Amino acid sequence: MNQHEESRHTYPLMHLAKAWHQHAQHHGESDPAVELTGIPAGTGRRAGYWSAFFAPSSGEMVVIQGAEPHATQAAARDFLAWMLHRLHNNGNITLYPREQAEEQAQEVTA
Numbered sequence: 001m002n003q004h005e006e007s008r009h010t011y012p013l014m015h016l017a018k019a020w021h022q023h024a025q026h027h028g029e030s031d032p033a034v035e036l037t038g039i040p041a042g043t044g045r046r047a048g049y050w051s052a053f054f055a056p057s058s059g060e061m062v063v064i065q066g067a068e069p070h071a072t073q074a075a076a077r078d079f080l081a082w083m084l085h086r087l088h089n090n091g092n093i094t095l096y097p098r099e100q101a102e103e104q105a106q107e108v109t110a
Helices: 013-023 073-089 098-109
Strands: 008-012 035-042 048-055 060-065
Touching: 008 013, 013 048, 013 060, 013 073, 035 073, 048 073
Parallel strands: 008 060
Antiparallel strands: 035 048, 048 060
16 A cells, blocks of 8 residues: 555546645645655556645645546656646646745744
């Protein structure tokens, strides 16, 4: 069993903004420690990688499933980064440069 199996959440791609708000943001701010990745989608015809992100603050792995898995882990991660930037540009989520997000996180905890 994967170390994140118990805390895994799966969302369809169309609910990416909802997933981000629920698992990667705290008090309206994006967690700077969130890691974008790709996780194996299975074997056979469905082999490949789903886009995913891990939120260390909650210990949750969030899997985003599209129509088909990506061919490589890097492709899954890059697609997720691209989608998150599109959602940010449309005003659906807020992303900050890592340095700015870390500064804001320190201010909240101070």
